Amino acid sequence: MRTRAWLAAALAAAAPALLPPAASPAAAQSAPDAAQAARADLDALYKGDYRRAFVEKNADLFGRHIAPDLRYSSYDGSTADAEGLKAFVAGRIATIERVVEHSVSLEHVTVDEAGRITAVVTLTTVLDLRSPAGTIYTETGVSTYRDAFVKQADGSLLEVSAELLRSHTARAPRP
Amino acid sequence: MRLSNLRGAALFAALLAAAPLGCTSDDDGGAPPVEAAPIEAAEDADAVAAARDDLDALYKGDYRRAFVEKNPDFFLRHIPDDFTSTQVDGSRARAAELRQFFPQFMAAIERTLEHNVTIEQVKVRGDRIEAVVTLTTVLDLRSPAGVVYNEISVGTYLDTFVRRDGTLFEVSGEQLRSSVTGGPRP
Numbered sequence: 001m002r003t004r005a006w007l008a009a010a011l012a013a014a015a016p017a018l019l020p021p022a023a024s025p026a027a028a029q030s031a032p033d034a035a036q037a038a039r040a041d042l043d044a045l046y047k048g049d050y051r052r053a054f055v056e057k058n059a060d061l062f063g064r065h066i067a068p069d070l071r072y073s074s075y076d077g078s079t080a081d082a083e084g085l086k087a088f089v090a091g092r093i094a095t096i097e098r099v100v101e102h103s104v105s106l107e108h109v110t111v112d113e114a115g116r117i118t119a120v121v122t123l124t125t126v127l128d129l130r131s132p133a134g135t136i137y138t139e140t141g142v143s144t145y146r147d148a149f150v151k152q153a154d155g156s157l158l159e160v161s162a163e164l165l166r167s168h169t170a171r172a173p174r175p
Numbered sequence: 176m177r178l179s180n181l182r183g184a185a186l187f188a189a190l191l192a193a194a195p196l197g198c199t200s201d202d203d204g205g206a207p208p209v210e211a212a213p214i215e216a217a218e219d220a221d222a223v224a225a226a227r228d229d230l231d232a233l234y235k236g237d238y239r240r241a242f243v244e245k246n247p248d249f250f251l252r253h254i255p256d257d258f259t260s261t262q263v264d265g266s267r268a269r270a271a272e273l274r275q276f277f278p279q280f281m282a283a284i285e286r287t288l289e290h291n292v293t294i295e296q297v298k299v300r301g302d303r304i305e306a307v308v309t310l311t312t313v314l315d316l317r318s319p320a321g322v323v324y325n326e327i328s329v330g331t332y333l334d335t336f337v338r339r340d341g342t343l344f345e346v347s348g349e350q351l352r353s354s355v356t357g358g359p360r361p
Contacts, residue, residue: 075358078319078320133265135265172352
């Protein structure tokens with residue numbers, strides 16, 4: 001199971017100031033459009049619960065945003081369901097010694113007529129991890145996903161699909 | 176066992192290929208020669224140069240052929256029973272695990288697009304040769320799901336060899352750092 005995407009997604013946080021898409025003067029005079037609002041919601045999610053899940057080592061903060069019918073897929077063709085993903089993330093959280101850095105970039109945020117939010121998300125994380133052998137090492141990850149969400153009645157986001165588009169992982173002893 | 180756990184020196188060593196090994200200088204600027212090195216040092220230099228040549232031949236030879244020809248025996252015949260590898264995360268593998276893993280990994284290789292090796296800090300200690308080896312590979316791999324994807328790997332290892340009956344055997348590999356980038360085939 002290629003779950004790196006999900007792990008990194010859950011680590012998303014502290015993005016640089018996320019600029020709204022360029023708008024025409026006419027559009028700028030109107031109310032914020034759906035995509036702009038969706039971007040703000042995604043930003044809050046990644047900097048909020050998804051980040052907290054790892055910083056606080058509480059997998060529930062991540063899992064409560066995962067739809068029961070979520071599907072994960074990777075460029076290598078591997079797939080996972082919601083339960084598989086949540087189990088993986090909980091396992092990974094248990095290995096985190098320290099979250100050194102986390103950042104997220106959101107691109108191509110769109111909202112379709114049914115209200116489904118889709119975004120291309122690039123997550124950069126630097127983690128100190130403890131291996132089963134007890135060794136603490138540093139892992140830097142940069143991964144890009146196409147994630148999709150729906151907004152629930154209470155306003156919270158529920159992730160319904162995730163597609164890993166590319167990934168990069170570097171491992172080295174802790175500096 | 177996760178495939179990545181065994182991507183140690185031994186594995187990537189087998190992916191090696193034609194790398195520039197060291198460099199030479201054409202500088203003849205007339206600077207006076209430095210003081211002549213002691214004879215012992217010259218002998219050491221010769222031993223190191225010979226060891227480097229042997230490593231170069233091994234990586235460009237059997238280790239590379241194992242992957243290009245998808246024949247694990249070219250690689251595994253240089254892995255003795257007492258081989259050990261250590262990864263950055265502290266995980267270890269022995270010869271038996273490598274012999275099981277390596278043919279499986281090779282079977283996943285669809286194509287070796289590029290392979291490159293840089294050999295540094297070669298040391299000769301008695302019958303042992305140590306070297307810091309950085310391996311760069313670009314592979315098309317077929318996943319268990321049947322999808323072919325692209326993977327770029329750069330790994331640096333401290334590898335140790337011994338010569339037995341004229342053949343080099345890799346007795347240990349210590350992963351010092353690694354980097355793997357995966358994505359769809361371009």
